[in-house]
Amino acid sequence: MGTPVTVPREALPAFLERPVITSMNFLNEVANRYPDAISFAPGRPNERFLADVDVARHLDSYTGYLRDELGLGEAAVRRTLLQYGPAAGIITELTAGMLRRDEGIDVPPGAVVMTVGCQEAMFIALRALCPAAEDVALVADPGYLGLVGAAHVLGVSLVAVPEGRDGLDPDSLTRAIGDARAAGRRPRVLYVIPDFANPSGQVMSLERRRELLALAERENILLLEDNPYGFTAGDRQLPTLKALDDRGRVVYLGTFAKVCLPGTRVGYVVADQLVTGDGVEPHFLAEELATIKSMVTLNTSPIDQAIIGGILVENGGTLAPLIGPRSAFYRDNLRVLMECLGREFGAGLVSWNDPPGGFFAVLTVPFVADAEALTVSAEKHGVLWTPMSYFFQRGGHHQLRLSVSYLEPDVIAEGVRRLAGFVAEQAVSREGPRR
Ligand SMILES: Cc1ncc(COP(=O)(O)O)c(C=O)c1O
Numbered sequence: 001m002g003t004p005v006t007v008p009r010e011a012l013p014a015f016l017e018r019p020v021i022t023s024m025n026f027l028n029e030v031a032n033r034y035p036d037a038i039s040f041a042p043g044r045p046n047e048r049f050l051a052d053v054d055v056a057r058h059l060d061s062y063t064g065y066l067r068d069e070l071g072l073g074e075a076a077v078r079r080t081l082l083q084y085g086p087a088a089g090i091i092t093e094l095t096a097g098m099l100r101r102d103e104g105i106d107v108p109p110g111a112v113v114m115t116v117g118c119q120e121a122m123f124i125a126l127r128a129l130c131p132a133a134e135d136v137a138l139v140a141d142p143g144y145l146g147l148v149g150a151a152h153v154l155g156v157s158l159v160a161v162p163e164g165r166d167g168l169d170p171d172s173l174t175r176a177i178g179d180a181r182a183a184g185r186r187p188r189v190l191y192v193i194p195d196f197a198n199p200s201g202q203v204m205s206l207e208r209r210r211e212l213l214a215l216a217e218r219e220n221i222l223l224l225e226d227n228p229y230g231f232t233a234g235d236r237q238l239p240t241l242k243a244l245d246d247r248g249r250v251v252y253l254g255t256f257a258k259v260c261l262p263g264t265r266v267g268y269v270v271a272d273q274l275v276t277g278d279g280v281e282p283h284f285l286a287e288e289l290a291t292i293k294s295m296v297t298l299n300t301s302p303i304d305q306a307i308i309g310g311i312l313v314e315n316g317g318t319l320a321p322l323i324g325p326r327s328a329f330y331r332d333n334l335r336v337l338m339e340c341l342g343r344e345f346g347a348g349l350v351s352w353n354d355p356p357g358g359f360f361a362v363l364t365v366p367f368v369a370d371a372e373a374l375t376v377s378a379e380k381h382g383v384l385w386t387p388m389s390y391f392f393q394r395g396g397h398h399q400l401r402l403s404v405s406y407l408e409p410d411v412i413a414e415g416v417r418r419l420a421g422f423v424a425e426q427a428v429s430r431e432g433p434r435r
Pocket of ligand 1: 043116117118119120144146193198226228254255256257262265266267
């Protein structure tokens with residue numbers, strides 16, 4: 001073999017070297033190096049819930065639905081699953097039905113596009129809504145890495161808005177929008193996770209949700225609402241922005257990864273805004289998103305959609321029977337985490353937030369919780385976590401994100417015990433605040 005062709009690093013996109021992207025590789029590498037460590041890092045659903053997944057049965061349930069409910073013949077059933085399919089997807093009707101029943105979001109199937117995970121939904125929504133160089137997307141600081149990464153890939157500029165104790169604060173947002181306009185930029189969308197945000201675990205109050213919708217109206221921006229964790233509130237869920245939205249200010253992003261299974265990579269975007277213009281027949285924004293999607297992934301795997309479709313059919317068109325046990329488990333894990341933190345840390349040295357749901361909580365410590373500290377934590381104490389600074393544009397150096405979704409309750413207790421050993425050691429041996 002001849003000398004391999006070399007590709008100069010500087011010929012590749014600069015964002016590949018940004019900490020937000022490289023930090024994820026570092027985390028994976030640490031996790032691989034210390035496979036026996038207890039990990040509070042991954043935001044994955046617990047694998048006890050994957051035990052119920054019976055792919056063959058779910059496919060049967062969906063093909064039964066195609067035959068019995070939609071009246072398709074055998075050839076059409078096979079074609080639906082095995083051929084290329086419509087860009088918008090094949091389970092938009094079932095998804096719209098689920099949204100109506102489970103989340104009080106009433107939109108026609110034509111306003112829904114099935115995507116390759118919520119990740120693709122973010123990608124195509126950003127692409128559609130921030131087309132010009134001066135367009136900017138606003139995002140909470142700390143923010144979700146998937147959204148920040150998608151913006152980097154697309155070359156969409158982000159404006160980070162500090163998140164307060166009650167989620168995003170309207171005054172900071174108004175200021176950030178004004179500053180961006182004064183600098184010649186055009187704020188187009190705000191990406192927001194009102195329910196148990198990743199990474200902060202924050203919940204936005206009902207009052208804040210209403211204020212945010214009013215702000216979007218006043219400032220003429222769209223809200224990109226991402227809601228992977230709202231289900232963990234069980235029957236104490238607050239209405240989503242989309243459910244409160246009577247003006248079409250919200251483009252809603254969703255995923256079946258956390259309630260059903262991540263392996264299908266099925267998510268969706270709801271965009272019932274009307275596209276109008278000279279000579280344009282008014283149509284849903286979803287249609288334009290489907291066109292963009294068709295140039296990214298053509299269509300979401302119909303087999304994957306059929307698995308999710310089968311789960312919906314088996315549960316009478318709702319995810320409620322699945323949500324009950326899952327939300328109880330995740331809330332219980334958070335409760336165990338809080339009890340263990342209280343027991344191991346007591347008052348003083350560290351503090352933490354106490355989210356009423358979701359997968360994440362944040363611990364504030366009196367030393368810099370960076371990659372070096374994480375390596376010590378893994379190597380000497382057998383416990384992993386995620387430095388919060390990875391999610392911040394600026395700050396977060398003294399915080400770590402703890403995810404409890406993936407762990408069993410008894411493992412959480414042991415993990416917090418190890419964490420306490422690590423924190424006690426760091427607090428005396430490492431330098432103080434480095435901001
Ligand atoms: C806020 C948020 N949005 C989206 C996703 C990803 O969803 P999907 O797996 O459907 O791409 C995650 C996963 O961790 C998330 O935390």
